[in-house]
Amino acid sequence: MLRFRLRNLAAALLVSLFFVSAAAQSPREEIAADQLRAGGIYYTYHPASLDVTPAPRGFKPFYISHYGRHGSRWAASDKSYARVLATMRTAASDGVLTPLGERLLADVELICAHAEKHAGDLSPLGRQEHAAIARRMYDNYPEVFRGACDVDCHSTLVTRVIISMVSFTDGLHERNPKIRFRRDATAADSYFVFSVDGMNAARAQTTRRAEEYRHSINDPDALFDRLFTEPGYADRKMADKYKVYDNLFSVAMIMQCVDLDVDIRYVFTDEEIYNMWRGYNIHRYLTYGPSAEWGDNIVADAKPLLRNIIDNADKAVAGELGYAATLRFGHDINVIPLAALLELEGATFRSDDYDAVCENWIDYRVSPMATNLQFIFFRNKAGEVLVKVLFSEKECRLPVQTDMFPFYRWEDFKAYYEPKTL
Numbered sequence: 001m002l003r004f005r006l007r008n009l010a011a012a013l014l015v016s017l018f019f020v021s022a023a024a025q026s027p028r029e030e031i032a033a034d035q036l037r038a039g040g041i042y043y044t045y046h047p048a049s050l051d052v053t054p055a056p057r058g059f060k061p062f063y064i065s066h067y068g069r070h071g072s073r074w075a076a077s078d079k080s081y082a083r084v085l086a087t088m089r090t091a092a093s094d095g096v097l098t099p100l101g102e103r104l105l106a107d108v109e110l111i112c113a114h115a116e117k118h119a120g121d122l123s124p125l126g127r128q129e130h131a132a133i134a135r136r137m138y139d140n141y142p143e144v145f146r147g148a149c150d151v152d153c154h155s156t157l158v159t160r161v162i163i164s165m166v167s168f169t170d171g172l173h174e175r176n177p178k179i180r181f182r183r184d185a186t187a188a189d190s191y192f193v194f195s196v197d198g199m200n201a202a203r204a205q206t207t208r209r210a211e212e213y214r215h216s217i218n219d220p221d222a223l224f225d226r227l228f229t230e231p232g233y234a235d236r237k238m239a240d241k242y243k244v245y246d247n248l249f250s251v252a253m254i255m256q257c258v259d260l261d262v263d264i265r266y267v268f269t270d271e272e273i274y275n276m277w278r279g280y281n282i283h284r285y286l287t288y289g290p291s292a293e294w295g296d297n298i299v300a301d302a303k304p305l306l307r308n309i310i311d312n313a314d315k316a317v318a319g320e321l322g323y324a325a326t327l328r329f330g331h332d333i334n335v336i337p338l339a340a341l342l343e344l345e346g347a348t349f350r351s352d353d354y355d356a357v358c359e360n361w362i363d364y365r366v367s368p369m370a371t372n373l374q375f376i377f378f379r380n381k382a383g384e385v386l387v388k389v390l391f392s393e394k395e396c397r398l399p400v401q402t403d404m405f406p407f408y409r410w411e412d413f414k415a416y417y418e419p420k421t422l
């Protein structure tokens with residue numbers, strides 16, 4: 001894992017430069033600078049900004065509302081690993097592996113042994129990501145968590161999300177052992193932490209359209225010709241060569257998320273990596289995002305979550321909530337629609353021109369591992385309330401009038417966003 005750690009450290013040191021120049025850089029240039037970005041939603045967490053703008057004079061933070069995606073994980077399905085391993089083992093048995101194929105098989109054996117019975121699990125890096133986010137939250141806004149306060153936590157029923165929640169609260173507990181946590185993972189909360197009706201209703205159509213696009217811009221034969229000595233072997237021996245190609249790319253990209261120092265990106269050319277990113281970027285855009293074709297209903301999935309954020313904040317403002325913070329944990333399929341509903345920069349582009357989408361809606365920016373939205377609330381002695389929104393810890397601009405960016409008056413925030421929850 002050392003090679004990945006060094007690359008991640010270098011990326012973190014350059015993160016400020018990345019965000020200053022991101023608007024001027026194309027995704028092709030960004031991926032050329034760091035191929036791990038081609039993992040899209042598998043891209044590990046890189047804090048967007050560590051700068052904290054001081055609150056206007058007289059305002060102090062008193063409440064935090066949060067929604068976070070789970071941290072880095074193994075591949076979601078055993079099939080991704082198993083299909084690649086079975087393909088390479090069969091080719092070895094048939095005696096058709098090139099030296100590159102033999103190298104890949106040896107590495108895939110190690111990867112699959114490491115991943116055995118871990119499909120979908122949060123990795124050690126995923127736990128570290130959430131604990132670190134929590135520690136920074138505390139360090140930036142210690143007034144919120146002063147003394148023996150209470151924090152309300154909600155997770156989906158998925159184990160990696162529950163462990164992300166526990167890791168986050170562990171990070172806060174390190175800073176203040178007096179914090180009392182109410183942790184919950186119940187189907188009763190699914191209506192706001194895991195609303196997916198719009199996504200599910202369109203899934204068959206979005207998946208089909210995404211696969212058509214991805215397969216139209218990728219050529220698995222070129223890679224298989226480098227792995228196998230026998231021309232046309234993939235067509236004769238594989239039930240679906242595109243699926244094997246897709247799985248091989250997914251396994252290659254998910255390795256940045258786990259603690260095994262094996263990197264199989266060497267089987268792909270730079271152009272193949274870029275084109276596979278484009279294909280999967282469109283898959284995520286159509287399936288979870290604000291697409292021109294299906295986006296309205298998918299983005300609407302975030303309405304109950306935004307309503308919950310507003311309602312709890314109103315109670316906190318009125319002194320009726322009883323919690324210093326409300327922490328919610330879920331998935332990319334929830335945070336992507338929420339970012340679009342909030343109209344955050346980079347999260348709202350709409351077009352049926354998929355080449356244009358890949359220049360304007362970028363999955364590794366919108367929802368890498370451990371993506372989070374933080375709503376920080378401030379109040380002065382006169383009772384005026386301001387809110388600041390962080391997108392993966394970066395202060396972000398909202399489509400709400402303000403003369404004190406990145407702070408917004410709570411009544412202005414509500415006037416703009418409450419109608420969106422209806």
